[in-house]
Amino acid sequence: xxxxxxxxxxxxxxxxxxxxxxxxxxxxxxxxxxxxxxxxxxxxxxxxxxxxxxxxxxxxxxxxxxxxxxxxxxxxxxxxxxx
Numbered sequence: 001x002x003x004x005x006x007x008x009x010x011x012x013x014x015x016x017x018x019x020x021x022x023x024x025x026x027x028x029x030x031x032x033x034x035x036x037x038x039x040x041x042x043x044x045x046x047x048x049x050x051x052x053x054x055x056x057x058x059x060x061x062x063x064x065x066x067x068x069x070x071x072x073x074x075x076x077x078x079x080x081x082x083x
Contacts, residue, residue: 056073
């Protein structure tokens with residue numbers, strides 16, 4: 001068997017595995033969309049406040065600059081409290 005045939009087999013295997021993972025993740029993605037929609041519909045947070053909160057979450061998760069996190073938090077806080 002040639003190396004090209006082996007590469008093609010690996011590509012096919014990868015695509016099948018990737019597709020399976022994507023399908024398994026879809027209910028979780030839908031749950032995230034529903035969560036955001038629920039918060040906006042209930043008036044708890046605006047779409048912009050949600051985006052800022054997600055940015056802050058991702059920054060904390062990656063151990064990014066705490067100063068930048070504080071800036072995002074202050075933007076969220078000022079949007080909520082109108083300060």
